[in-house]
Amino acid sequence: MNAADYRPPRLLRNPHVQSVLASSGVRRLLHARRRALLEDGAVAHVLDCGDGVRLQGFHTAQRAQAQARGLVVLLHGWEGSVTSSYLLHTGARLLAEGFDVFRLNFRDHGDTHHLNRGLFHSCRIDEVVGAVGAISRMFPRWPLAVAGFSLGGNFALRVALRAPGAGIDLSYALAVCPAINPRGVLHAIESAPWFYEHYFLRKWRRSLLLKQRAFPDADLFDAADLRGNLREMTRMLVQRHTDFGTLEAYLDGYSIAGDRLAALAVPATILTAADDPIIPVEDFHVLVLPPIAELDIAPGGGHCGFIRDLSLRSWTEDYIAERMAARLSASRRADDPGT
Numbered sequence: 262m263n264a265a266d267y268r269p270p271r272l273l274r275n276p277h278v279q280s281v282l283a284s285s286g287v288r289r290l291l292h293a294r295r296r297a298l299l300e301d302g303a304v305a306h307v308l309d310c311g312d313g314v315r316l317q318g319f320h321t322a323q324r325a326q327a328q329a330r331g332l333v334v335l336l337h338g339w340e341g342s343v344t345s346s347y348l349l350h351t352g353a354r355l356l357a358e359g360f361d362v363f364r365l366n367f368r369d370h371g372d373t374h375h376l377n378r379g380l381f382h383s384c385r386i387d388e389v390v391g392a393v394g395a396i397s398r399m400f401p402r403w404p405l406a407v408a409g410f411s412l413g414g415n416f417a418l419r420v421a422l423r424a425p426g427a428g429i430d431l432s433y434a435l436a437v438c439p440a441i442n443p444r445g446v447l448h449a450i451e452s453a454p455w456f457y458e459h460y461f462l463r464k465w466r467r468s469l470l471l472k473q474r475a476f477p478d479a480d481l482f483d484a485a486d487l488r489g490n491l492r493e494m495t496r497m498l499v500q501r502h503t504d505f506g507t508l509e510a511y512l513d514g515y516s517i518a519g520d521r522l523a524a525l526a527v528p529a530t531i532l533t534a535a536d537d538p539i540i541p542v543e544d545f546h547v548l549v550l551p552p553i554a555e556l557d558i559a560p561g562g563g564h565c566g567f568i569r570d571l572s573l574r575s576w577t578e579d580y581i582a583e584r585m586a587a588r589l590s591a592s593r594r595a596d597d598p599g600t
Contacts, residue, residue: 262583264532264559267567267576276536277454279563288346288573298324299353299362306399307376310391315376318365318392319343320400321356330359331404331432331589334393336413337364338565339383340464342371347410347565347575354578360585361403363396365389367416369468375475380502381468383412383443384514386419393420394429404589406433408581410565411540414439414531418517421527433588434529437577438537438565441544443512450491453538458491465494520549530555530584532577534562 273279282288303319310316323329333355337345343364352362366373368388369381397405409417414436421434440446450457466487473481486497496508505511522529531550535542535558542558550556559567567576 262580264534264557267559267562267569269561269567269569269576270571273568273570274561276534276538276561276563276566279534279561279566279568280457280538282568282573283347283564283566283575284341284345285573286346288350291573295353295357296349299349299356303364308392308395310388310395312387312391313377314368314388314391316366316368316388316392317371317373317376318363318396320361320363320396321352322361323356323359329361329403331406331585332361332363332396332400333585334363334365334396334405334407336389336407336409336416337367337370338409338411338413340370340461340468341410341413342366344371347577350575351408351578351581354582355585358582358586360589361400363400365392365396367413369472374468374471378476378479380472380481380498382498382503382511383415383440384503384505384511386416386423386515389416390420390423390427390429393424393431394427397429397431404432405430406435406585406589407431408435408437408585409439410437412440415441415515415517418522418525418529418531419515421525421529422522425526431527433585434527435581435584436529436531437581438533438540438562439517439531440515440540441548442516442518442541444509444516445518445541445544446539447492447495447512449539449541457539462491462494518544519547522554523549523551525551525554528553528588530557532557532559532580534559534564534567536561537564539564 299321303321308316337348343366355362407417417434417436424431499511569576
């Protein structure tokens with residue numbers, strides 16, 4: 262299965278329709294029985310990620326099988342959470358295919374604002390590597406993979422870059438529509454139809470207010486700060502809550518553009534769509550990737566959409582399940598030739 266195989270019906274070919282449906286609450290309501298197996302069987306964990314940082318996640322293990330095919334850590338996008346529709350549907354599909362699933366909340370996402378005093382920002386890669394390391398130590402029995410969407414895809418690839426040096430035995434990483442060049446992503450959001458920036462600002466403002474309530478003694482922002490646009494609010498975050506100094510330095514701090522993925526030593530797949538409204542496809546064409554990394558660009562699909570039909574299921578569920586089966590089975594055979 263490759264990106265060229267994705268062919269939505271004419272009704273679903275608009276990239277904005279695809280992008281909006283990807284995170285739609287309507288999708289969360291569909292296929293409730295399948296999702297319930299993922300959520301009802303989930304066990305909550307608060308992970309020690311090093312340096313006093315705690316992140317929350319939910320682990321769902323196989324019920325019917327004594328042996329899982331592997332463990333997949335799922336990473337949501339910015340201002341998403343472990344209950345985002347795309348993460349729930351992907352997790353449910355992987356569970357049905359025989360994998361254990363661990364859905365991780367980033368700092369200040371989901372109901373976790375109280376866990377850490379400092380604000381989330383996209384350069385906090387150390388704590389996510391720490392979380393994946395903690396997960397690997399908790400569940401060492403199965404081959405380990407990580408998959409992420411949008412900003413979560415960016416984190417997944419950076420985790421893969423750092424995993425060998427952190428002593429994490431990571432078998433595979435998969436990124437769907439990852440943010441490659443944050444400067445370009447910010448510009449694309451500003452240039453896209455108004456509802457994209459409105460969506461992110463609405464969710465981010467709510468998150469910041471929840472953070473302030475969790476730490477009422479902290480001077481996190483002024484009321485005027487929340488009235489800015491996305492660029493202005495991001496600049497405020499950088500200047501008040503990081504050591505980067507400038508917005509541009511911060512955006513470059515989590516960029517994976519150009520040759521920054523060239524040192525990947527973990528097999529990886531990058532899936533994106535040429536018509537993604539907020540992740541410019543041009544940045545993918547100039548990536549310098551090693552032979553163990555696969556770049557797969559579909560002509561359509563929007564941002565993390567790839568909705569395949571009116572059931573609103575995403576084709577990425579099939580894609581991720583197939584890739585995980587192949588990669589983690591290969592990893593298991595390499596570790597134990599007798600299996």
